[in-house]
Structure formats: structure tokens, C-alpha cells
Amino acid sequence: MIRTVITGVTGRMGGTLLRLVRESRDLELVGATSRQPTRLETLGVSGGEDLGRVLDTARAQVVIDFTSAEASVVHARQCAERGVAMVIGSTGFTPETRAEVASSAKSIPVVLAPNTSVGVNVVIRMAAELARVLGEGYDVEVLEAHHRMKKDAPSGTALKLAEVLASALGRSQEDLTFARHGQIGARPKQEIGVQTLRGGDVVGEHTVYYFGEGERIELTHRATNRDQFGLGALRAARWVTGRSPGLYDMADVLGFQRSS
Ligand SMILES: NC(=O)C1=CN([C@@H]2O[C@H](COP(=O)(O)OP(=O)(O)OC[C@H]3O[C@@H](n4cnc5c(N)ncnc54)[C@H](OP(=O)(O)O)[C@@H]3O)[C@@H](O)[C@H]2O)C=CC1
Numbered sequence: 001m002i003r004t005v006i007t008g009v010t011g012r013m014g015g016t017l018l019r020l021v022r023e024s025r026d027l028e029l030v031g032a033t034s035r036q037p038t039r040l041e042t043l044g045v046s047g048g049e050d051l052g053r054v055l056d057t058a059r060a061q062v063v064i065d066f067t068s069a070e071a072s073v074v075h076a077r078q079c080a081e082r083g084v085a086m087v088i089g090s091t092g093f094t095p096e097t098r099a100e101v102a103s104s105a106k107s108i109p110v111v112l113a114p115n116t117s118v119g120v121n122v123v124i125r126m127a128a129e130l131a132r133v134l135g136e137g138y139d140v141e142v143l144e145a146h147h148r149m150k151k152d153a154p155s156g157t158a159l160k161l162a163e164v165l166a167s168a169l170g171r172s173q174e175d176l177t178f179a180r181h182g183q184i185g186a187r188p189k190q191e192i193g194v195q196t197l198r199g200g201d202v203v204g205e206h207t208v209y210y211f212g213e214g215e216r217i218e219l220t221h222r223a224t225n226r227d228q229f230g231l232g233a234l235r236a237a238r239w240v241t242g243r244s245p246g247l248y249d250m251a252d253v254l255g256f257q258r259s260s
């Protein structure tokens with residue numbers, strides 16, 4: 001059994017992960033964190049507010065962390081100090097906070113993935129391949145929609161899609177456009193637009209549009225509940241436990257070749 005700690009267990013993903021770990025045959029929950037520690041007892045979970053303290057007693061092998069970028073930076077440091085592997089699903093990283101996680105990953109294995117659903121990761125791969133095959137004759141745009149409680153925008157997945165599309169098309173970060181308003185003029189050929197919708201209880205939807213002359217291709221993934229994110233995170237936890245230190249992503253977990 002893989003000795004597992006869940007951070008932010010009282011969150012949306014935390015609750016999903018708690019159920020899935022309990023249902024699994026090979027992961028054992030040995031602790032959890034919450035900023036509302038009184039709720040842990042109700043959930044029948046041992047733990048507290050501070051991950052460092054939880055790890056000092058739990059003898060954990062892996063921490064699954066879906067909290068926030070800022071919290072994940074701290075959690076990664078705490079795991080690195082104790083030699084505990086990590087799966088980080090939080091989004092909203094800046095280049096600086098990502099670099100801090102990379103620094104922790106010099107001493108522990110960390111899977112950092114803005115989307116742990118296997119389906120989304122297949123779509124990310126297909127999106128890059130489609131862009132490569134279609135080439136320059138198509139205007140590429142990414143649209144994402146999420147629930148009204150989501151704090152970061154665009155989603156980590158949309159940013160990842162934009163990154164792999166830019167790489168596939170030989171474009172740079174400067175070609176990404178995150179909003180349009182006013183007298184913007186004709187669309188620059190090189191542009192990759194990334195747009196955000198927020199509302200209701202949308203779990204997570206991503207579409208890549210390839211607008212051509214006289215046709216349009218749309219590649220869409222729609223999550224209708226959070227289970228696939230959770231199941232992918234458990235898969236990543238099994239994969240990362242016992243690995244060499246390093247910063248990994250879902251492409252590594254799924255054994256994709258490094259072409260995108
Ligand atoms: N990789 C993937 O596949 C997916 C990634 N996500 C990402 O995971 C993260 C969590 O999403 P979701 O579960 O919907 O969000 P929630 O707000 O429901 O849960 C986040 C949890 O983390 C805790 N938390 C937040 N900030 C801190 C902090 N600074 N210190 C300690 N604990 C903290 C929250 O505590 P409190 O309740 O007290 O606020 C809460 O328990 C987001 O970044 C989201 O984008 C989400 C779904 C899938």
C-alpha cells in the first residue's frame with residue numbers, strides 16, 4: 001500500500017481524491033491537511049493544518065496536492081525537506097512559483113500537471129499534432145470554460161494547450177493573446193488567442209479551434225465530473241512513488257514520447 005497524504009482535503013478536488021483513495025486497493029490514506037482542521041474529524045481523517053507537521057508523523061510516501069500555486073510551493077518545500085514524492089495538480093503558477101517547485105524537485109520526484117485527466121492529456125497531444133499537420137493556413141484559438149468559483153484564468157490546461165500549440169507552430173509566448181477589446185485591427189497571422197468563460201458549475205471545458213478558409217475544426221474536451229482528474233492523480237501517485245528526483249508531467253506518467 002502506498003502511504004498517501006492529501007492536502008486541501010476539504011476542497012472540491014480534495015473531496016474527490018479522498019473518496020477515490022478510499023476506494024482504491026493500493027493507496028492508503030495516512031494523513032490530510034485542511035485550513036479548516038475541525039472538519040477533518042467529520043471526514044474521519046487524521047491530520048491538521050500544516051503539511052510539515054502531518055508528514056512528521058505520517059511516514060507518507062506521496063502527497064497529492066490540489067490547493068493553489070502559492071500553497072503548493074510551500075508544500076513542495078516541506079516534502080523536499082522530508083524526501084516525500086508529490087503530485088501537484090494546482091494551477092495558477094507564475095514562472096517564479098514554477099521555478100520554486102522545480103527547485104524542490106531537485107531532491108524529490110514531482111509530477112506537476114495542470115490537468116491529470118488522461119483524456120485531456122490525449123487531447124493536448126492531438127492538438128499539437130493537428131496544428132503541425134494543418135500548418136500555417138489556420139488561425140488557432142483556445143477557449144476554456146469553468147465554474148464561477150475558479151480563481152485563476154486562463155485555466156492551467158488552456159495555458160498548457162497554448163504552450164504546446166505555440167511550440168508545434170514555431171511561435172513564441174509573445175504570440176499568445178489573452179483578451180480582445182476595442183479597435184484591435186485585423187488578427188495577426190501568428191496570434192494564438194486564449195479566451196476564458198466563467199459561470200455556474202461547469203467542471204472544465206476546453207476547445208481548440210482551427211479556423212481555416214471555408215472550414216473550421218474544433219477539438220473539445222468536456223469534463224462532466226471531477227473523477228477523471230482524481231483517477232489520473234492516483235495514477236500519477238503510483239508512478240511517481242519511488243522515482244528519481246525530477247520535475248515530471250502527465251506525458252511522463254502516460255509514457256508519451258517527448259514530441260510536444
Ligand atoms: N490538475 C487538475 O487536473 C485539476 C486541477 N485543479 C486545480 O486544483 C486546485 C484546487 O481546485 P479546487 O479543488 O476546485 O479548489 P477548492 O478551492 O475547492 O480547494 C482548494 C483547497 O486547497 C486549500 N487551499 C487553498 N489555498 C491554500 C493555502 N494557501 N494554504 C493551504 N490550503 C489552501 C483550500 O482551503 P480552504 O477550503 O480553507 O480555502 C481548499 O481546501 C486549483 O488550482 C485548480 O485549478 C482542479 C481540478 C483539476
Ligand SMILES: O=C(O)C1=N[C@H](C(=O)O)C[C@H](O)C1
Pocket residue numbers: 091114115146150151154155156157158203204205
Ligand atoms: O479549477 C478547476 O476546476 C480546474 N482546473 C484545471 C485547470 O486550471 O486547467 C483543470 C480542470 O479543467 C479543472
